[in-house]
Amino acid sequence: MDPGPSLARQDSLGTPDAVDHNRGPEEPEATVGYDLQRFPVDVDDNPVDASAYGILRDQYNDLIGTILAVGRREYGGGNDGAGVREYSVVRGSGVDSVSPTLDPSAENPILMELGLTARKNRSYLIHQPSAATTLEIVSTEAADTMEITIEDEGASTTETIALDGTTAVTTTSEFADIDAIWLADNPDGNVTISDGSGTTLCELTGGLEYSGDDQPVDGDRGVPPTGAGSHAGEIGTNFEHFVGDRFERPAGEAVRARINSASWTIENNINTQALHSTRAPAIDAGNRGVSVDADAAGPYISHKSMMEALQKVQQHIEHELSGGIFRFKNAVPTDSASRTVEAEQAVASISETFSCSGDPAIELEATN
Incomplete structure (x- = not known):
């Protein structure tokens, strides 16, 4: 995953050195590779594999949809000593290319590779609490009054609460772990989620941090929740190999x-x-x-x-x-x-x- 930042040198008469570097449009992209199990569509032509979103077009010759991809890695340590989860969030991505590797000499299954052109890529850190705790949320800007949804892994504990700008609000639910933090809209200020006792668990950057002036630009919304859905289980079928095809x-x-x-x-x-x-x-x-x-x-x-x-x-x-x-x-x-x-x-x-x-x-x- 590459967030695709673009920064250009700004020069001035009278000095050989750059006087600044300014931000431009982002050009995010990502690549996803996986061992192939599913054929891209089912017998009713419904997409059941991510590759279908790069192969098929709709009746208007457009892509049939975009993809949201979330990856997670875990590390030890963290602000509360209970570990850190690092998230890669790829949003609004069109599948620009689909290409499998077909090698009869390989022991492994067919590797399907998708090239994604995204609208926004972000990295997030969520420090895990050492014990179940309520969470305190506050922004650096009074204008941030949107809802925020917090989930634990598997969404067995979830709560949606309205921010109150620079006034801290506290969840009624206790969270033993945190797997998703999602703002209903882009925040202007930086939003901090803590255990209420001084330990910061997550920070979401506000649009003012990304802006070159006082007009907010694209604050970070966080890691999307599963909501009423669920994480998929194992596909449970054989992997596809090129040998014998x-x-x-x-x-x-x-x-x-x-x-x-x-x-x-x-x-x-x-x-x-x-x-x-x-x-x-x-x-x-x-x-x-x-x-x-x-x-x-x-x-x-x-x-x-x-x-x-x-x-x-x-x-x-x-x-x-x-x-x-x-x-x-x-x-x-x-x-x-x-x-x-x-x-x-x-x-x-x-x-x-x-x-x-x-x-x-x-x-x-x-x-x-």
Whole structure:
């Protein structure tokens, strides 16, 4: 995760040194990688895996939605000696790219990688209380009167309370641990959550800290709660491996005589634009690029690749996993093989890229 801060040097006549550095729009991005278990959609074409948000488009050719991602790590120590939870919060992210690693020589499952272009990325520290305690919340600005929601892990204890600006308010519930702190709106001032006895457990930065003047800009809202929902349990199905998958072009024929490794990529070419009211960028999806890369080997393989590119031979590529079929439409070698002949070459091998087209250029067919 990268919050994407942009700071530019400010120069002045009469001195060779910078007189300041000023903040500009943020350009947040993140990458998520995971071992693949689920096919992106179910048999009713509902998205059930995060990759679907980068593969599918809606009826208006836009992304079907954005993703909120929260990661947590835990450390010892902390302000109350009971440990610290460090959170990575990625908000409003469009999936700009989807790409699995298809390596038959690998022992591990297919690695699915998502490139995220976010509106805002933030890091938070929540120090854990050493014993169950009520929590005191206060802001440095009187204008901060929005609600704040606090949850423990699993949301068995949760409370929503209204801030009263610079006047401290106290929860009625006691919290043995804290897993989410979420403001209903962006705060102007810095919001402090403590145990009421002088131990600070969390601080949320207000918009005035991010502003270059007295106009608040994008205060931090914190770690989102689960609310009426819940954290998902284990998927509980087998992991997907490339070994044994059907990988054909066209259906019924091997893509090439040997496939040493492969990958395919969906790129949404997301464009970001600065906005005057926030440092978070606007996110707009561009044209979708669908391509399949293959490292292959076999007799006269470079000849086939070259001739198919010259003749614009378009055929569907089908990659079938245990959960369904990825169908890449009208795949043609746009980056065909270059022929290299070496004296000690045991077998001819090439790398090539197939580009796809159609409306849509990729189809998902869940089989179970």
